[in-house]
Amino acid sequence: MPIKNVSTENFIDFIFELFAQRGTEEYMGESVTMSQHMEQTAACAVADGACDSLVISALLHDIGHFVGDHPIDALENGNDNYHDEIGARFLEPYFPSSVTEPIRLHVAAKRYLCATHSDYLGHLSAASVNSLNVQGGPMNAEEVEQFENKALNQDALRLRLYDDDGKVAGLTIKPVTDYRPMLESLLLH
Numbered sequence: 001m002p003i004k005n006v007s008t009e010n011f012i013d014f015i016f017e018l019f020a021q022r023g024t025e026e027y028m029g030e031s032v033t034m035s036q037h038m039e040q041t042a043a044c045a046v047a048d049g050a051c052d053s054l055v056i057s058a059l060l061h062d063i064g065h066f067v068g069d070h071p072i073d074a075l076e077n078g079n080d081n082y083h084d085e086i087g088a089r090f091l092e093p094y095f096p097s098s099v100t101e102p103i104r105l106h107v108a109a110k111r112y113l114c115a116t117h118s119d120y121l122g123h124l125s126a127a128s129v130n131s132l133n134v135q136g137g138p139m140n141a142e143e144v145e146q147f148e149n150k151a152l153n154q155d156a157l158r159l160r161l162y163d164d165d166g167k168v169a170g171l172t173i174k175p176v177t178d179y180r181p182m183l184e185s186l187l188l189h
């Protein structure tokens with residue numbers, strides 16, 4: 001359902017406002033802010049040659065932290081905030097599934113990679129390992145099979161790796177506002 005008083009025309013400004021108001025908060029105990037983390041994740045997608053929808057998916061993947069009812073430090077404190085599902089639902093009236101579905105699956109992708117790639121866990125930051133346990137831990141065999149049958153799961157796995165790399169302190173990176181043309185080109189009308 002679209003947000004009250006936020007039309008398609010002003011949704012991008014609404015996103016920029018969210019980044020401005022909430023983006024300076026610390027990202028789950030990492031050494032970057034929330035907005036720096038999402039901008040770095042998008043930059044990783046660009047550097048990897050990802051298509052525009054996956055770049056925007058990366059840019060907005062943690063927006064559920066901004067719009068959910070849970071406190072920003074919920075995950076750190078052992079409570080799942082379901083920011084994956086909340087973020088996807090928030091964006092769905094405005095962007096196609098190629099943007100929203102990798103966001104919906106980006107936590108599942110972490111749980112999948114932990115179950116299927118023995119070296120992946122060592123690649124995660126301490127904060128990510130901590131939240132993994134809150135989010136259900138590595139997938140079991142049934143969950144792995146279900147994940148492998150989901151549409152856009154490969155994009156979710158790529159997003160997950162960008163997410164893991166987007167935590168570098170002190171990196172100067174393109175701000176969210178530079179992505180306006182790409183955001184506009186993907187908006188549903």
Ligand SMILES: [Fe+2]
Nearest residue numbers: 037061062163
């Ligand atoms: Fe993230």
